[in-house]
Amino acid sequence: MASAVSNLGDGIVRTAIPLLAITLTRDPLLVGALTSLSFLPWLLFAIPSGALVDRMDRRRAMSSANLVRAGVVTMLVAAIAIDQVSLVLLYLVTFVLGVAETVYDSASRAMLPQVVRRDQLDRANGPLSSAEVVTQAFLAAPAGSLLFAWLVIAPFVSAAVAYLLAALLILSIVGNLRPARDGRAQTGSTTIRADIREGLRWLRGHELLRGLAVIVGLVAAAETMADSLLVLYVVDTLGLPESAFGVFLVSFGVGGLLGGLAAARIAAKLGRIATLVLSSAVTGGAAIGIGLTSNVWVGAAFFGAVALSVSVFNVLSISLRQALIPEQLFGRVQGAYRTLVWGLIPIGALLGGVVARLTSVPATFVISGVLQVVLAILLWRLLRRHRLQIAAAHQPDPVPAVAS
Template sequence: MPTPGHRSAFWWLWTSSGLSNAADGVLKTALPLVALRYTDSPVIIAGIPLALSLPWLLASLPAGALADRWDRRRTMLVANLVRAGALVALVAAPLTGTGSLVLLYGVAVVIGTAEVFHDTSAQSILPRVVGRADLDRANGRLYAVEVTANQFVGPPLGGFLVAAGVAVATGAPALLWVLAVLALLGVRGTFRAGRSDADASAPRTTLRAEVGEGLRFLWRRPVLRTLALMVGVSNLAESAMMAVFVLWAVGPDSPLGLSEPGYGALMTSVAVGAVLGSLAATWIAGRLGRTLSLALCILVAAASHAVPALTTSVLVVAAVWALAGAGIAVWNVVTVSLRQRLTPDHLLGRLNSAYRLLAWGTMPVGALLGGLVADRVGLVQVFVVATVLDLVLLACLPVLRERHLRAAEAEVGDRPDGGPDDADDDGGPEPLPRAAEGVVSATP
């Protein structure tokens, strides 16, 4: 980091991110397991991840515009407090005898909505904390702690906490989000987005107009648009599989026959690969080139979806998922730094939200699809469909050739504002978006 002040702010942000992602990891493992106590219906259980992800489809665009209006750090603080408060209500429900699937769904929607605001702002704040020259290193460190907390610490902890009781499993992430708020208070300064030079003297436009500006920025840039659509298809496949995978994995009569803690432990195999991959991502991309690296990410995603249909060996599934975790890291480290570096600060929130509308908006559809296919046809068919969808994405790679990425970097480097001009160019190759939402998603 360039200065001691930047270093201090970054490490507080890093700590907050780790705590927040640990809470996410516990919760996203615990909620489907809590739902199993009420029902064994694939459709109803698939509704939990659907409820968590539906706000990305409904609220991402206004959240992005507001992130460019509001102080991004304060938005993150409020969002974490809302998530903690929702879980306090869930903790109190079993103690008062009011626990139900309806309450579980309601809490999932609230938490998902707060996540939209938190993550949109979190993606936009980093260039102001460390400066654009240090984004590769900062993103690598952030991604390592996010993966470790979200997938290595959170899932097994969630499994063990559910075994201890619903109140414990839901109370722990609430505490972690409160601690994340305290850590984020250490990031000093104002993080309200500056307006572009052209807009600095103009009156504030409507929220609708600002949302439209972000959508145009995304849609008029072929590389950026293609990646968002690719990630949307991949996340549809991912959500379909993971919405019902708990039925394949947990219980003495399931094919894998895992206990609840064992299920959480299996989920950590992704994190093992992802942590190692995050350390090697820059080297891999340098050796293979970015296009080939992204192609390998697609292939390991397909393999991670196919392997449960081919074997019931927990060790084989864990090994392939670890490889997929390495693919997650390579995809994220390569693309997140590009997106942040090539996007002007005043558009970061809207770009993030417009991108995620395409990339994450398919997740609730995928969760619903997974539940319906599993209910009508079978669990194995869900894995087959997810694999085929991943392989189709290889057809998009010609748009992501290295020369297109270099042209985008050269174009931005020639502009005085340090980022692409938003409005009316007709769209040569443009920056890669962040893929923490990526073609290989956080949980295979």
């Protein structure tokens, strides 16, 4: 319940902020900068946040992050109320929300391996991913755009309330969710800096995850070239009103829901490596399709295909990391991994704005898709080289995982 309510707040804010931005400017570079700033914290703070999460009760980390998000959205509500909204303020709010997200996501991802066996991670991550998509796409996105069309301030008030409620619900969870620590950590003889170095060392020495981080980071950057311009594509290319933006995102919800629920079954039938590579290639192909159409229904279908393939890929890649990374190191290594992956996303968002200025928004989608297809080939070569390690990682645990 806490996760669903928090995702509801996320989805409303992510829908409403771009809509608020395009009331101030239609410049694709300035609009794309919002996406860049939302991911920049992963480049700057993912590793320190992961180290922090590896030192504290993960419930407290998640609750504190939601309280920060509630506070910063409330600040935006006040600015709207007194008609003092600016792009600079939207950039600031987006950045702070991103910083809080590094803590919240690191803690929530680290919790799952504490209570789920390695061979069950795909099945556990699938429903979680689907629940996130259902909340954000089916509920939050339409609600965010419709509330915005009704009253500009309404979606932001709703998001602030959702974050506050989620923080309270998280604190009500019973049990000890502190991470397992080695003897030095338990006696407090290590520092945050030493913990960070340990996580970086572990990732640097792991050829599979290191290579995966680089390739997935490039894929994410290419994908964000187009995604950062989605609001302009929907409103200007497809000709939909701003109030329909969130409704259009329902197609993403349909695809994401199906992908999250089907990921484990598809991997069991086709194999984990084939599924990861195929889903990456489909994402690129669908992006090309989006750029080549101005038909609302065709665009929505391609957008749904993007969501389905991204959801499948995310479920399997998250499960792979959870299976490979030691539980006591998970926050730090996950932080380092996401620094590499999500740190490239701001570059992709800014590059998308530049390309759109030089060409057009639809052309940017096509270029993004071509790059993703090329990167899918590199992904296949990496995963094929480490196929035995990938298969071994998902063997059953000697004993079932339990909360520490």
